[in-house]
Amino acid sequence: MNSPHKGKRYLKMLTAMACVSLLSGSLVYFALKDQNLHYSSERKQTAKVQYALVNEDKGARFENTDYNLGSDFVTLINQDTENNWETTSRSVAEAGLKSGQFDAVITLPSDFSEKLLSLESVSPEKAIVSYQIREGQNEQANQAVHSQVNTVLQGFNQRVVRMYFSSIIRNLSDAQTNVNQMVATDSSQNTFTISNIQTPFSTLPDSFRSTQSIANSLKTDNELFKTQQEAFVKSVASSMEANNNSLDASGKSLESTTGSVNQFAKEANTRLEKSTDQYKEQSEKDKAALEKQWIDDQKHYFDLYDALYTVGNTKLKELQSSDTEIGSFMADFKAKAEEYKVAQGKVKENLEAQITSLEKEAIDLLSLKETIAETYYGSKNLSDQTATDKDVRSAILNLMTKPGNRSKLPKQYIEAITSRLPLISSGDLSDLIAKLEQDRLISSDEATTYRNALKIVGSYSSELGGSLGQNETFKYLFSTDAMLNPATYSIHQTLEFDPSTGSQTVQLSIDDAKMGNLELEGVMKDSLEVSIRQQLKDTGYNVTATVSENTIQVTFINERTEPTTPVSSPDSGTSSTPSTDTSGATATTNATSASASTTTPPTTSPDVNQPTYSTLPKKVSVTISGQIKWNLSDDVKKNSYNQVGYSWTDGISVQAVGQLSVFNGKYDTLTEDLPVILKNFQNLDFTAQQIVTLFASPATSLDINQFASALSTGTLVEKASPDSVYSLYNNLTDDERASEISEVLVTKYQLAGDSLYKQVDQQLKDVMDILGEKDNPKEGTLRQVYQSLPDSDLLVKQASALNTWYGEMKKVLDEAHNQWKDSEKVPYESVVNDQNPQPEKMDTSKLEEEVKSLLSQYDSLRDSSKKAAQATAYGAAQVRDISPQIQQLSETTESVQKSADGILSSLNQSVKETSSTVEKNTSYAEQFGKVLANTKSGGSDNKQVFNFLSDPITTKVTEGKAQSVSHISIIPYYMTLLLSVISFIIAMTLGRFVKGGQEKEEADLLTARKWDLKLTSFLPTVGVATVGAILFSGVTLGVATAANGVLWFVYSFALMTGFILVLSYGLRKAPYLTYIVSASLLGFYLLLTPILGVTTQSGSFLNLLYRLSPLQNIENGFSYLLVGGSLSVVTVLLLLLFVGIGVSLNLFTRKK
Structure with missing residues (x-):
């Protein structure tokens, strides 16, 4: 019930809330937003800072020289006159830090020199200088330590970088001197090769390729050939004589056989004439008998076919005629079928009407049955057998009341x-x-x-x-993946290829295939070819490049021409000398075999034309420019940040590695x-x-x-x-209302319902007995009678089918009779035809001529065999002896062999000296490549090296506080102060109004539930605390511009919520004690605030109070979050415990 007193109370509450909001907003604005309020962190530190330096450096060796950069660092800091430095051990420094003797301790690790001198490594590491600051100092002292350490490290970094570049310049100078020596050595070797190898080889005769062993072998073969030739002549003459004797005997036998062959041919002709006459006579008799058989069969089969047609047609005509017995039956059958159809249709219509009427009556009775059950028993699913006394009372109650208005x-x-x-x-x-x-x-x-x-x-x-x-409208619903897919990155990568391989492929590979795949874009093969061709100039090699997706293939083509030789004189042979390549690369040469067809010593031209090529380099390097396209897989597109590594591999080794990363601004x-x-x-x-x-x-x-x-x-x-x-x-419950109904009313009401229910149920059963079931009706039911009735069109369909059969049968008979035709005569065929004619008489004249020809050939064979034997003996005597030529070839080969031995000795000496020079050059190249390995790796592909050169030394803070802030921030101090003051004001306001509400609650204890009374005081307190904490956290988040917004919001929200809940409980239960405790904590906090320049002595009671101060620890938390730190698990659990204590105190407080 509303009253004026209640309205005034609401007005006061709104006014208090407005005042609290205005005061809180003003404090936040003046502390964090007003530009007229400044805090200077530029004040000069007047007192000197006492530093302790711990040098644990063990030194290192670089370019055959021992260095101890830790000692150099000590020398450098000794030049600082503004502060006090003391070099000591680690244990003394730690003890001095605890006692307050030292303000800061700086430690140089044992590997300080080793890491600073690790430039020769592919992945150099920075040297870490750790330092620790004494706890309890103010922020200005901390700032002075950071500034001093950075100044010292900056100077020392510059000295280290100068040392590195001095070493590089010195190595480059040595490299230049060694290259000059290599050029002089190569020139000397080239002169030696021309004078001692090329000139002797140009004077060698074409007979160089003949050897003494071949000449000796030819001499032996010549003697063996003479022996075999004599034996062959004798063997041929004996064989020819035997053949002549055999041919004479065969000729006589052939003449006697000729007469027998002629007699046999005449007898065969006589027998063939007689067989031909007998075959002609038998063929005429067979032809006459076949003609007579065809005429008799044709007449017999036609008579039978015509008689069958006449009988069938006569019977079909009788079926259609009304004068015959069969025709009269068909007419009566058609008339009766039509009458049966009409009568059967009327019977079915009457049965269907009765079934439909009974089905409707059954549905009405079932509906009436359910209505009676719902009216008298409270549910249509109950019956007179299952309904109970409680169900009847519920039905009566439903008639008496309306559930919707209860x-x-x-x-x-x-x-x-x-x-x-x-x-x-x-x-x-x-x-x-x-x-x-x-x-x-x-x-x-x-x-x-x-x-x-x-x-x-x-x-x-x-x-x-x-x-x-x-x-x-939630913006998050319409946010899409802000991550670019595919992501592209510009590259400038230097790769190396080996020309000796012929073809080499370098592939860009992704380290983790689940992250997607990489492709190359914008890499021009023309620029690759131009760059490599410049390095292969005058070497006789060409190059082609192919770029596809993530691979680069370079193919080296050998275009060195064959050495040419001038035309020699007609009497001289021709030869070619293999070309020599001073670089050691393999060159293809073709040699022409010497000709030994003349007996006089050959002469050659004095010079050989030979092209000159530059040395083929072992490696060619090329810098590719373009883009890497990263196609992200579907599984990682939703990640807010993705990072993956990649590498350039040539199948044998990894040439370079790198990393790619991409952010997603979706959240x-x-x-x-x-x-x-x-x-x-x-x-x-x-x-x-x-x-x-x-x-x-x-x-x-x-x-x-x-x-x-x-x-x-x-x-x-x-x-x-x-x-x-x-x-x-x-309201009364249904059970209470039901208990008020009298037993008499229930009994009479149930008896009336049972009577009506049984009557309707019995009537429904009678109807269903007459009607029968739909699927399997019983005998005698209407549905069974209806389903057993035959079809009314049954007889009509049968008569129509019979009439159709008659028409089709008559049509079939007519068609079959009209299709008769005489069978074709089978002509008489003789086996004698053009393809198989009768044989003729044999002509024996040709046989006689062939026999005579054979005899003539035997005579010619005898004569030619005799002449061949005589020619063989004469030809063997005409073969000349080649022994003089073989002797001359042997002497020429021996002379050439001596010249070749001298040239080979000179060539071995040249190769030995050249190998020694190449070995020295190779050793120097490896050393020089090791010094400049990092420079060769290229800019963006070795960021770790250039990051190392830009700042070889980095620092590490080892104490527990966050000392990475480069300036003194007053925001954490103001945040702690505002949090405490605003929470106290809101708690006081809640205590004032919630207390007034408790009087109302205590007055209503007899009429309301205890849990509801708790909620009337608990919910406003929690609601105001939550809203106030959200507003404070949100406003300070935007003003303070924290590095980690979500954690800043959670930290501020949890602290203010807990403060308001705990303070409101304390102000209600023990207000004076709450005032004393709150004022004490705030006073100690303001007294010992480091932001004001206050410091405490380590180990003192004030230092203990400073470290245990809740507000100071809260300020430390804000400072840590302000520089990008995160909340630990312990901190989160403490915050939840603090809020839970506040909720429990307000929820489970005991009423007076």
């Missing part, structure tokens, strides 16, 4: 929920929940709870009034939407829980998910529990 819940309950509905977004909230679950920002269980809460709130809004808030919009999202989720959960409290049973768990599952089959009002607040408020 609740008498006060408007204040409804308005409390309705007022929160506009704070919940109506449209995009469901999509937002799905999006957060999809991106795994909330779990599936949390998403289900939020959906069920939204379902409950929506049901309440549609059934009991109240509309949800306007549709919020930036979520940070912007976070305050609105938290507000919606808080209101949604709170409102849904209120609705569940009203409509669910208190005897069961007031769980949102459990209650939402019940709403899937009904409305909110229908699913309200009978013992819920909504159903029981100012």
Whole structure:
């Protein structure tokens, strides 16, 4: 019930809230935003800082020289006159730091010189100089230490870099001197090769390729040939004589055989004439008998066929004629079939009408039966046998009351929920929940709870009034992957290729295939070819390059021409000398065999034309320019940050490595939407829980998910529990109403219902007995009779089928009779034809001529055999002896062999000296390449080297505080002060108004539940604390520009929420004690604030208070977050414990 006193109370509360908000906002603005407030960190430190230097450096060796850069560092810091430096051991330094003797300790590690001199390594490491600052100092002292250390390291870095570049320049000078020596040595070797090798080889005769062993072999073969020739002549003459004798005997035998052959041919001709006459006579008799058989068969089969047609046609005509017995039957059958069709149709129509009428009657009786059961028993599924006394009372109660009008819940309950509905977004909230679950920002269980809460709130809004808030537009719903795919990166990479391989492929490979794949773009093969051709100039080699996706293939083509030789004189042979390549590369040569066809010594021209080529380099390097395209896989596109390594490999070794990285700005919009999202989720959960409290049973768990599952089959009002607040408020329960109905009324009401139910049930059974079942009706039922009736068109269909058969049969007979035709005569065929004619007489004249020809050939063979024997003996005598030529060839070969031995000796000496020079040059090249290895690796592909050269020494802070801030920040100090003051003001305001509300609660203890009274004081306190903490955290997040916004918000929110809850409880229960404790903590904090330049002596009581001060530790947390630090697990657990204590104190406080 509203009253003037209650209105004034609300007005005071609103005024207090406005004053608190105005005061808090003013404090935040003046402390963190007003440009008229400055804090200077430029004040000069007047007192000297006492430093302790611990030098543990063991030294290192570089270019055959021992260095100890730690000692050089000591010498450098001794030049500092503004501060006090002392070199000591680690134990003394640590003890002095604890006692306050030293303000800071700087430690040089044992590998200080080793890491600074690691430039020859492919991956040099920076030297780490660690330092520790005494705890308890103010920020100005810390700043002075940072500045001094950085100044010293900067000077020492410059000295180290100068030392490196001095070493590089010295090595380059040595390299230049060695190259000059190599050129002089190569020139000397070239002169030696020309004078001692090329000139002797140009005077060698063409007979160089003949050897003494071949000449000796020819001499032996010549003697053997003479012996074999004589034996061959004798063997041929003996064989020829034997053949002549055999041919004479065969000729005589052939003449006697000729007469026998002629006699046999004459007898064969006589027998052939007689056989031909007998065959002609038999053929004429067979032809006459075949003609007579065809005429007799044709007449017999036609008579039978015509008789069959006449009989069939006569019978079919009788079937159609009404004068015959069969024809009269067919006419009567057609007439009776039509009459049967009409009568059967009427019977079926009458049965269908009766069945339809009975089915409708059965449906009406079943509906009446269910209506009676629902009216008298409370449910249509009950019967007179299953209904109980309780069911009858429930049915009577349903007739007496209207369930929809039972609740008498006060408007204040409804308005409390309705007022929160506009704070919940109506449209995009469901999509937002799905999006957060999809991106795994909330779990599936949390998403289900939020959906069920939204379902409950929506049901309440549609059934009991109240509309949800306007549709919020969440930017996060429309955010897409900000990560570029594919991502591209510019490259300038130097690669090496070996010309001796012929073809070499360098491949760009990704370290982790799950991250996607890499491709090359913009790499021009023409520029690669031009660069390599310049390095292969005058070597006789050409090059072609191919670039495809992630591979670069370079093919080296040998275009060196063959050495040419001038034309020699006609009497001289020709030869070619293999060309010599001073570089050691293999060259293809072709040699022409010497000609030994003349007996006089050959002569050659004095000179040989030979092209000259430059030395083929072992390696050619080329710098490629273009882009690397990174195609990210679907699995990693959603990551906020991706990093992957890559390498250039040539199949044998890795030439270079690197890394690629890409960011995803997708979650930036979520940070912007976070305050609105938290507000919606808080209101949604709170409102849904209120609705569940009203409509669910208190005897069961007031769980949102459990209650939402019940709403899937009904409305909110229908699913309200009978013992819920909504159903029981100012009402009797159904059981109480039912108990007031008299037993007499129940008995009479049930008897009337049983009588009606039995009558209708019996009538329904009778109807179903007459009607029968649809699928398998019993004998005698209407459905069985209807299903057993034959088809009314049955006889008509049979008559029509018979008539159709008659027409088709007559048509078949006519067609078959008209198709008769005489069979064709089979002509007589003789086996004698053009292809197989009768044989003729044999002509023996040709045989006689062939026999005579054979005899003539035998005579010619005898004569030619005799002449061949005589020619063989004469030809063997004409073969000349070649022994003089073989003797001359042997002498020429011996002379050439001596010249070749002298040339070979000179060539071995030249090769030995050249090998020695090459070995020295190779050793120098390896040393020079090791010194400049990092320079050859190229700029962007060896960032670690250039990062090392830019700053060889880095620092490491070893004490627990965050000392990486380059300036003194007052923001953490102001944040701690504002947090304490604003929390205390809000707690005082809550104590004032919540206390007034408790009097009302204590007065209502007899009429309201204890849990509801707790909520009336707990919920406002928690709500105000939450809203105040959100506003303070959000405002200070934007003003302070923290490096880690989310952790800054969580840290500020948890601290302010806990402060407000704990202080409000303390101000209600023990206000004076709370004032004393709060003032003491704030006083000690202001007294010992390091930001004001205050320092404490290590180990003193004040130093202990400083380290245990809660506000000082809170300030340290803000300082750590301000420079990009994160919250540890212990810190998060302490914050949760602090908030939980505040919630427990306010929720479970005991009422007076």
